[in-house]
Amino acid sequence: MGKKKKNNKKSKNENKRKKQNHQDRNREVSALFFILASFIAAFLCVVPQNAGIIGRAFNNIFVNGIFGSATYILPFILLWYFIIHIKKSAELKERTDFIWSVALLIFGSLAFEAASVLFAAANVSGGWIGKTFYPFFKELFGEAFGFAVIVILFLFFTARLLRICISKVVYNFLKNIKEDIKKRKEEKEAAALKAPKIFENKSGLLPEIKKLEPFVPNIVNKQKKENSAAEKQATPSEPQKPQVKLDSKSFDYKFPHSTILKNDETKSFHTNKDELLRRAELLRSTLADFGIPAEVKDIIPGPVVTRYDLILAPGIKIQSVTNIIENISLTMRTASIRVVPIPEKAAVGVEVPNPDSVTVGLRGIVEHSSFINSKSLLTLALGKTTDGEGYVTNLASMPHLLIAGATGSGKSVGIHTIILSVLFKARPDEVKFMIIDPKRVEMPIYKDIPHLYNPSTSAADADIITNPREAASALKKLVTVMEGRYTKFAAATVRNIEEYNAKMSETGGEKEFYIVVVIDELADLMLVAKKEIEDSIQRLAQMARAVGIHLILATQRPSVNVITGIIKANFPARLSFQTTSAIDSRVILDMLGAENLMGKGDMLFLPPGEARPVRLQGAFVSLKEAQKIIDFINDQNFPRIYEPLAVAAEVSSGFNAAEEKSMKDLLPALKLINERRRVSQDLLKANFGSSARATNILSILEMKGFITKPEGTNKWQINYDKIEEYIRTA
Numbered sequence: 027m028g029k030k031k032k033n034n035k036k037s038k039n040e041n042k043r044k045k046q047n048h049q050d051r052n053r054e055v056s057a058l059f060f061i062l063a064s065f066i067a068a069f070l071c072v073v074p075q076n077a078g079i080i081g082r083a084f085n086n087i088f089v090n091g092i093f094g095s096a097t098y099i100l101p102f103i104l105l106w107y108f109i110i111h112i113k114k115s116a117e118l119k120e121r122t123d124f125i126w127s128v129a130l131l132i133f134g135s136l137a138f139e140a141a142s143v144l145f146a147a148a149n150v151s152g153g154w155i156g157k158t159f160y161p162f163f164k165e166l167f168g169e170a171f172g173f174a175v176i177v178i179l180f181l182f183f184t185a186r187l188l189r190i191c192i193s194k195v196v197y198n199f200l201k202n203i204k205e206d207i208k209k210r211k212e213e214k215e216a217a218a219l220k221a222p223k224i225f226e227n228k229s230g231l232l233p234e235i236k237k238l239e240p241f242v243p244n245i246v247n248k249q250k251k252e253n254s255a256a257e258k259q260a261t262p263s264e265p266q267k268p269q270v271k272l273d274s275k276s277f278d279y280k281f282p283h284s285t286i287l288k289n290d291e292t293k294s295f296h297t298n299k300d301e302l303l304r305r306a307e308l309l310r311s312t313l314a315d316f317g318i319p320a321e322v323k324d325i326i327p328g329p330v331v332t333r334y335d336l337i338l339a340p341g342i343k344i345q346s347v348t349n350i351i352e353n354i355s356l357t358m359r360t361a362s363i364r365v366v367p368i369p370e371k372a373a374v375g376v377e378v379p380n381p382d383s384v385t386v387g388l389r390g391i392v393e394h395s396s397f398i399n400s401k402s403l404l405t406l407a408l409g410k411t412t413d414g415e416g417y418v419t420n421l422a423s424m425p426h427l428l429i430a431g432a433t434g435s436g437k438s439v440g441i442h443t444i445i446l447s448v449l450f451k452a453r454p455d456e457v458k459f460m461i462i463d464p465k466r467v468e469m470p471i472y473k474d475i476p477h478l479y480n481p482s483t484s485a486a487d488a489d490i491i492t493n494p495r496e497a498a499s500a501l502k503k504l505v506t507v508m509e510g511r512y513t514k515f516a517a518a519t520v521r522n523i524e525e526y527n528a529k530m531s532e533t534g535g536e537k538e539f540y541i542v543v544v545i546d547e548l549a550d551l552m553l554v555a556k557k558e559i560e561d562s563i564q565r566l567a568q569m570a571r572a573v574g575i576h577l578i579l580a581t582q583r584p585s586v587n588v589i590t591g592i593i594k595a596n597f598p599a600r601l602s603f604q605t606t607s608a609i610d611s612r613v614i615l616d617m618l619g620a621e622n623l624m625g626k627g628d629m630l631f632l633p634p635g636e637a638r639p640v641r642l643q644g645a646f647v648s649l650k651e652a653q654k655i656i657d658f659i660n661d662q663n664f665p666r667i668y669e670p671l672a673v674a675a676e677v678s679s680g681f682n683a684a685e686e687k688s689m690k691d692l693l694p695a696l697k698l699i700n701e702r703r704r705v706s707q708d709l710l711k712a713n714f715g716s717s718a719r720a721t722n723i724l725s726i727l728e729m730k731g732f733i734t735k736p737e738g739t740n741k742w743q744i745n746y747d748k749i750e751e752y753i754r755t756a
């Protein structure tokens with residue numbers, strides 16, 4: 027059944043490719059026709075006397091006849107037709123293009139006629155069309171205004187033909203003016219405020235309102251400046267091409283535009299100074315009520331939470347604040363308050379959710395200078411820090427990432443932003459994703475991207491892996507791919523993928539692509555084949571970094587059964603969304619805190635080697651936006667080809683030593699099932715000796731389609747026809 031599905035998919039891909047080739051050929055023939063027509067028309071316009079009867083006829087019919095001087099526009103129109111046919115990314119709108127072209131010639135004739143009358147230009151004329159219809163415009167609008175109307179309509183038709191969106195041009199123009207005015211105003215304000223001051227209250231424990239005032243606007247200004255600087259540095263929609271580039275593939279791949287995404291609401295989040303000061307005072311007085319003398323030193327407003335940095339009176343422990351978190355929540359009328367030590371300021375930060383939070387959009391971060399300027403192909407746009415700064419990190423240096431969080435906390439959205447951030451920077455032949463999604467809910471949207479990879483299949487058949495057993499087998503094969511790369515790199519006397527690719531650039535050899543393995547719900551895999559999965563993950567996590575393989579594991583059940591000691595030890599970078607309990611927070615981060623997050627993308631990121639996590643509001647991207655980016659990529663029909671080593675590994679045999687043994691057991695197992703008319707782990711164990719052997723046989727039986735387990739059931743269905751046929755032909 028599996029084979030049939032694969033064949034169907036293959037033939038579908040083949041048909042698609044054939045259709046595409048046919049369309050490409052048609053476009054090329056049309057382009058050739060239009061460039062020839064353009065040359066001939068230009069020749070006939072410029073030197074009709076050298077073109078015999080045809081030249082004279084052309085001159086008499088068009089230049090001295092129908093269109094007058096507007097005939098000279100014709101070669102340009104034909105040239106434009108050539109351009110849109112040769113440029114494969116341009117959409118062909120044959121009927122409307124023809125209408126705009128005719129309108130252009132008509133209004134060109136009218137414009138020339140109007141010019142000849144208005145400026146008494148004897149050497150131009152509007153031909154029969156100009157002479158017949160211009161009097162009507164002249165009568166209706168008068169000479170000068172009539173000319174203006176004709177020119178405006180002429181420009182309008184030109185814009186339509188050239189696919190220029192006038193409203194966009196006007197909008198961008200007005201936006202630039204508005205931003206210019208805003209920037210000048212900000213500069214004036216900044217000059218007035220002079221250097222940013224950190225307020226200090228020397229008089230007592232009450233924060234002094236006057237001294238607080240310059241602080242809040244300074245933070246907001248800083249963010250706005252960062253935004254406009256980023257906007258200036260590069261066109262937002264065009265992330266800079268990273269330096270590492272595979273030169274062996276010549277496909278003209280286009281990166282998706284950030285403008286496909288929705289605008290980021292946090293670009294200019296508003297802060298109400300009076301409200302912030304009121305809440306600071308409320309916090310101070312609540313602490314005082316519980317006998318904790320403290321001074322609010324800084325207020326750091328952010329898009330989702332505001333941090334109040336407290337200086338505790340000498341002798342007061344930070345735990346005294348942590349102990350009354352719930353009371354603070356009550357008085358401040360908000361849940362999810364978090365207390366963090368800020369050693370660099372000798373302060374205690376109290377993070378309080380804002381009454382109105384704004385969504386952090388992915389667009390705001392991928393347009394941020396730190397993302398645009400990052401050279402790594404594996405740059406991740408995670409979200410924004412509590413003070414509203416874009417937070418960008420590099421998967422290549424982590425080198426693997428462990429993600430956990432309760433259901434609904436924002437894990438899937440987080441995984442989408444991670445995958446999409448890479449899609450904004452990396453060509454399909456530079457980075458590939460091996461996506462394992464036993465939940466089958468979130469990841470199917472990526473099933474056709476040319477970045478997809480599965481070491482068990484050829485490139486054309488690569489799909490999202492949903493079956494836990496297939497996942498276990500694919501991970502094993504990835505270990506083989508990793509070992510193959512090690513051998514290859516050793517032969518090339520390089521230590522890692524960067525050096526290897528640099529060497530290939532010099533020698534013109536084939537480069538290696540990075541492989542990012544994404545597992546959305548590790549728990550589902552661990553349930554089925556814990557030992558196998560753990561072994562593969564351990565080996566990959568320990569060695570894969572140098573050969574460009576990186577793992578991202580996500581789970582909503584961060585228990586020690588799923589995130590085992592072995593896995594944890596090999597994953598120094600952790601990302602925790604809200605957890606259901608403090609214990610879960612400890613499992614994932616080795617500390618408390620994640621249980622007090624707010625959900626919906628609120629997260630703690632622990633970079634490798636860091637002692638304290640950074641709190642971030644994850645970038646949000648809707649499935650609709652993600653789909654648009656994927657469509658943009660898929661529409662380019664990037665050829666799905668793997669670098670040879672990737673498939674060479676074991677694909678022919680497809681099994682390792684243990685599996686080979688199981689293959690030998692296959693025929694006796696099939697005979698047994700056929701005889702007993704049932705299958706189970708116990709039956710196989712009783713006949714073949716051990717549980718492990720029985721598990722391996724079950725896995726082979728399922729992979730070969732002899733048995734299937736329909737979703738939602740726990741019973742194997744047996745394909746007796748297939749079994750009988752196999753036994754007959756064996």
Ligand SMILES: Nc1ncnc2c1ncn2[C@@H]1O[C@H](COP(=O)(O)OP(=O)(O)OP(=O)(O)O)[C@@H](O)[C@H]1O
Nearest residue numbers: 432433434435436437438439582626627644645646
């Ligand atoms: N960064 C974010 N900003 C704003 N809202 C978010 C963000 N991330 C998630 N959400 C909201 O939270 C909801 C749940 O998110 P998501 O589906 O990612 O959770 P999950 O942890 O994957 O849950 P499950 O494990 O059940 O699949 C989303 O539908 C969205 O409304």
